[in-house]
Amino acid sequence: MHVIRNTEEIRKFIGEKKTAVALGAFDGLHIGHYKVIRTAVESGLTPVVFTFRDNPAEYLTGTCCYLTTVEERMRILESWGVEYVIMPDFAQVAEWPAERFSNLLRFGLNVKRIACGADFRFGKFAAGDTEWLKKLCEAHGGEMHVVPTVEYKGERVSATRIRKAIENGEMEDVTAMLGRPFGFCFEVVHGNHIGHTIGTPTINQNFPPRFVLPRFGVYASAVYVDGKTYCGVTNVGVKPTVGSDHALSETWMPDFTGGDLYGRTLRLELLSFVRDEKKFPDLDALKAEISLNEKTARTLFEAFEKK
Numbered sequence: 001m002h003v004i005r006n007t008e009e010i011r012k013f014i015g016e017k018k019t020a021v022a023l024g025a026f027d028g029l030h031i032g033h034y035k036v037i038r039t040a041v042e043s044g045l046t047p048v049v050f051t052f053r054d055n056p057a058e059y060l061t062g063t064c065c066y067l068t069t070v071e072e073r074m075r076i077l078e079s080w081g082v083e084y085v086i087m088p089d090f091a092q093v094a095e096w097p098a099e100r101f102s103n104l105l106r107f108g109l110n111v112k113r114i115a116c117g118a119d120f121r122f123g124k125f126a127a128g129d130t131e132w133l134k135k136l137c138e139a140h141g142g143e144m145h146v147v148p149t150v151e152y153k154g155e156r157v158s159a160t161r162i163r164k165a166i167e168n169g170e171m172e173d174v175t176a177m178l179g180r181p182f183g184f185c186f187e188v189v190h191g192n193h194i195g196h197t198i199g200t201p202t203i204n205q206n207f208p209p210r211f212v213l214p215r216f217g218v219y220a221s222a223v224y225v226d227g228k229t230y231c232g233v234t235n236v237g238v239k240p241t242v243g244s245d246h247a248l249s250e251t252w253m254p255d256f257t258g259g260d261l262y263g264r265t266l267r268l269e270l271l272s273f274v275r276d277e278k279k280f281p282d283l284d285a286l287k288a289e290i291s292l293n294e295k296t297a298r299t300l301f302e303a304f305e306k307k
């Protein structure tokens with residue numbers, strides 16, 4: 001898969017290829033996004049995703065939190081069969097009139113199929129819409145595919161809805177809407193080294209700025225280490241019993257005996273919410289609660305592995 005960061009370089013990469021282009025911000029790469037991108041990948045044309053490195057919402061409103069890092073979006077897009085990802089910073093194209101986008105699709109990308117959802121808008125003041133793209137396709141022998149809205153429990157799936165569900169700890173709904181469990185790949189950092197003194201050594205992972213922060217509490221999780229999947233019991237929060245100046249993810253893997261993981265980048269998936277984070281009177285009380293949570297987490301993990 002090729003990644004094109006600068007729109008000036010599109011022609012150099014694409015040359016005379018005929019393309020099918022999926023359009024959108026695509027944070028999270030959920031089941032609605034999958035439908036849109038499949039429409040490009042299954043076309044028999046060269047499949048291209050035109051997106052942005054950052055979310056337009058961050059540029060336009062100054063607030064945004066991400067479900068996926070750029071690296072994870074790349075990994076997923078590649079696994080879905082995308083050949084080219086055009087990914088400028090949104091600032092590079094924010095002032096483009098809609099005409100400039102459609103000219104780029106037609107002349108730069110030689111587009112023969114466009115795929116997007118019904119609500120997709122583009123160009124300055126969001127002046128371009130699916131009708132505009134349909135006319136572009138009709139005038140140049142291409143096909144316009146407006147993908148029917150993908151719903152879950154009777155409502156449209158969206159990155160915004162998934163972010164809210166993660167903030168509420170509704171991980172079963174999140175898994176259904178993403179088509180996979182919610183997870184992240186972050187470096188294992190040092191903590192206060194108290195965990196091993198109470199028999200629960202943990203891997204600590206910090207959330208980068210503007211990444212979605214799951215509901216504070218304990219989760220059943222899956223941790224991927226050297227090709228093996230381990231049962232995890234994860235606390236997300238500020239651990240009020242001992243105190244932390246920032247929220248982090250801390251995971252105990254009861255079955256892991258492989259030693260030091262500091263500095264490794266590990267994938268963690270949050271499968272199910274187990275309980276809220278609490279302040280305990282002492283570490284013994286915390287330890288007793290963690291061993292109960294481990295049993296719950298193990299049952300949930302085993303169910304996940306059987307699926």
Ligand SMILES: Cc1cc2nc3c(=O)[nH]c(=O)nc-3n(C[C@H](O)[C@H](O)[C@H](O)COP(=O)(O)O)c2cc1C
Binds near residue numbers: 192218235252279
């Ligand atoms: C499964 C699990 C549940 C936890 N639950 C809580 C909690 O409810 N409240 C809390 O203050 N800390 C909680 N912690 C965090 C512990 O306080 C922390 O792991 C311990 O102090 C070790 O921290 P360290 O790795 O920085 O040494 C939990 C940790 C784990 C692994």
Ligand SMILES: Nc1ncnc2c1ncn2[C@@H]1O[C@H](COP(=O)(O)OP(=O)(O)OP(=O)(O)O)[C@@H](O)[C@H]1O
Binds near residue numbers: 157
């Ligand atoms: N549920 C869905 N069904 C069909 N198409 C969708 C769905 N959600 C998004 N799309 C389409 O996928 C592309 C990417 O959309 P976008 O990144 O805006 O998704 P979103 O999930 O609605 O994001 P946000 O909630 O952050 O606005 C667009 O073409 C959009 O119309």
